[in-house]
Amino acid sequence: MSNTKYILGHFEDPDVMMHGIEKLQENNIKIYDVYTPMPIHGIEDKLGIKRSRLPIAAFCFGTTGLLLGFSMIYYMLVYDWPMNIGGKPPFAMPDFVPVCFELTILFASYGMMFTFFYANHFFPGRAPRVMDLRATNDRFVIAIDAKTNPYPDKINSLLNEAGAIEILHNERKYVSYE
Template sequence: MSNTKYILGHFEDPDDMMHGIDRLQENNITIYDVFTPMPIHGIEDKLGYKRSRLPIAAFCFGLTGTCTAFSMIYYMLVYDWPMNIGGKPSFAMPDFVPIMFELTVLFASFGMIITYFFKNHLFPGRAPRVMDFRATDDRFVIAIDARTNPYHDKIDDLLKEAGAVEVLHNDRKYVSYE
């Protein structure tokens, strides 16, 4: 058995790459991932990716900020140190709104930054995981798991017919910068 883990099809044009995806899917070949130097409209639908759950995470982070702000203000101004300011009641909800809004935005933004770093494995000090360096510059790369798709010659021919400039057989998952 060969040591090939991934078959990488390099394309110079995004339309050729989309055609290559169609050709591979017509022949029931599963695609591991696609790497592009720029966003391509409609590629998520073509690859069958589900809708992102990031809006739900942002809402949860914002709700946490709102609840934190409300409980903090309520504890400070109503329970711990109630003050009579201009005859207003201690629990005056309109006074809470600006601080609640600010903490909602703060928690949502920092939560999304942390989620982004966690999901993309971009923690400080960690080398990025890249399948092929040219995919970050000028090439469009289709990665196919060679172990689940045994017909390597057929895959090579399909990629070349679709307009692949180069087809590589990679023996490791990621290339590191070191």
């Protein structure tokens, strides 16, 4: 048991897996993570995962794009090269709206993409971190840290009672694709 880092409980059905999560939490067993091949509604609340801060990053990137667009147009049309077009003043706000809007959307979308890639370690040339490869296909996997939960027999029996079809004692943190 000293080499075991994670205990993996495999499930075929998401409802049975949710029941397994409840059963483990009732017995005060801390769940490291859950791997699923598809999104499951309500699993974040059940596991106690905090709300993502990605919208805050999107707002900051969007504000940066808005300020950059506004300052760029102001510098070009008012300060550097003021032109009298049709008798309108150089600082006509309705003319600024389309460019500011487009730069807001551009900066927010690209900023969110890069932030998401950075937060989830999706770098070019990096292999994906997957606890078990079958979790990307057809299995629902509950991973339990064996070091913080010192009773593997109790965990095995709880997973069996919950309907796990397979229980693995993983010695490595992640499986590589090679």
